[in-house]
Amino acid sequence: MSLRGKAVVLMGKNSMMSKTIQGHLENSPAPENLWPDIQGNVGFVFTKEDLTEISDMLLADQVPAAACAGAMAPCEVTVPAQNTGLGAEKTSFFQALGITTNISKGSIEVLSDAQLVETGDKVGASAATQLHMLNISPFSSGLIVQQVFDNGRIYNPEVLDITEETAFPLPGGCPQCCQRMPSHWLPNCCISIPFYHQWVQASSAFVCGD
DSSP: OTTTTTEEEEEOOHHHHHHHHHHTTTTOOGGGGGGGGOOSSEEEEEESSOHHHHHHHHHHTOEEEOOOTTOBOSSOEEEOSEEEEEEGGGHHHHHHTTOOEEEETTEEEEOSOEEEEOTTSBOOHHHHHHHHHTTOOOEEEEEEEEEEEETTEEEOGGGGGOOHHHHOOSTTHHHHHHHHSOGGGHHHHHHTSOOSSEEEEEEEEEEEOO
């Protein structure tokens, strides 16, 4: 894994993570701010490295994921026009989903792209079976950054897109920049400076694949 030696990934039951945080509040009350976000399939990534680099590594480590029946589709799923290599006996599966096919050289050929699932819809059992037969894994599974936590403060992941060039583009550097920058930008400006301790909270989630 590309994070080896650069970050520590902690995953576990939400109740156990909350209990662990509670046990450290006496020494440091700041982590209490994380409690509201410990919901769903959540984990933590601890690092002292550059946060943008860590975020890019998390995205690069995503793997293809199959469409499971009953799951919410994070993006639309389309069966592309192709010769499937499946025998004619499987034609009924395609017909049930309204996919136009033809038999070519003894195998089923999909004549045109067919959308099976729309974004936000539940994946039906028939659609999941069809995608499995075609060896199509339309989604990706991995970690995405949902929150950035440092010294008791929580920031949106958009701060990771801030560079020195975008934060301090004016001659004179930070003082000149701060004089002209709207007040609501200042927390984002400060977060671009390397952290002494950097905690990244990440959430395991499906995202659209290519």
